[in-house]
């Protein structure tokens with residue numbers, strides 16, 4: 191099928207929830223993608239940090255092939271070894287409590303919200319509240335949506351789930367003031383991803399931790415985008431002064447296979463009991479087998495050091511380009527603010543034409559989420575393409 195034929199079909203039969211770029215990708219390997227015409231692209235988005243260890247990583251492909259030929263699914267009414275082993279890896283590498291598996295990030299947040307509300311119920315709170323910062327993204331189901339202030343404003347989708355509040359981004363004072371006796375949890379991203387890569391300040395994180403401790407509420411960090419090595423540590427919180435009580439993971443966790451997880455510290459490990467929560471598909475042996483392979487690649491001090499070094503080099507090179515006002519982020523999670531007057535949408539489209547895949551989360555912002563296994567030559571190539579594209583746009 192030609193691109194035009196695929197577009198005609200998709201535009202006729204898919205719900206119009208996404209504006210898709212006119213490209214039909216058919217193959218990926220490491221940092222590279224190819225479209226149906228055989229054109230090569232350097233992928234600095236990795237499916238929004240899903241294919242973080244590169245497309246079709248051999249260890250993930252082998253794990254999926256081997257497990258899918260042996261046993262694909264049995265339900266959560268039974269044990270499987272990959273599920274138990276992945277739960278151990280996730281818990282022991284982070285908060286030390288129990289894990290609930292899901293099929294997506296949104297569902298991991300949904301589980302965290304349920305844990306927070308039931309934990310609050312146990313403390314005698316009848317009208318629990320969950321507090322977030324403006325600009326955060328936690329997902330699209332009604333629970334996660336209510337915790338996503340920018341999207342929860344959409345009245346056409348209402349009524350929203352009650353019990354959610356937000357305060358301005360990084361406003362530690364406002365957060366402290368908002369936390370009170372009805373607070374079930376503070377739910378925040380260590381770095382706001384969808385908003386355009388805005389790191390949450392240490393001061394705001396510390397305020398959240400202290401305020402939660404004072405009233406007995408849970409601190410939930412959404413590490414769906416920041417986790418699994420993206421920022422140069424296995425989990426982003428490890429480079430901050432706080433440790434959460436509950437954490438969510440997804441995106442990069444499965445290396446391209448859909449899987450999410452809600453991970454708890456001991457304080458929240460036993461909140462959910464039989465009957466409180468469940469999922470038919472979640473934690474299946476193919477997805478957890480893939481995630482075990484990803485985990486072993488990412489949980490490597492040498493790889494994580496390289497992510498920090500390459501991220502610093504990429505930011506330095508980008509900041510040297512005419513048209514770049516500032517960069518934000520940590521590790522290989524980078525937001526680029528363009529100078530006033532530069533149309534980021536036009537830049538993103540032009541870069542796609544030149545063979546570089548990036549994302550434009552806000553009018554003057556590029557988001558770069560290159561593979562953690564990117565090499566310095568590819569970084570140089572990407573910066574060169576962005577520089578040429580900026581020059582071309584400012585000339586025309």
Ligand SMILES: *Cc1c(COP(=O)(O)O)cnc(C)c1O
Nearest residue numbers: 294295296327328329383414415
């Ligand atoms: C992507 C994302 C989600 C939602 O994950 P899905 O897999 O799309 O449901 C939630 N929180 C954060 C921080 C994300 O980046």
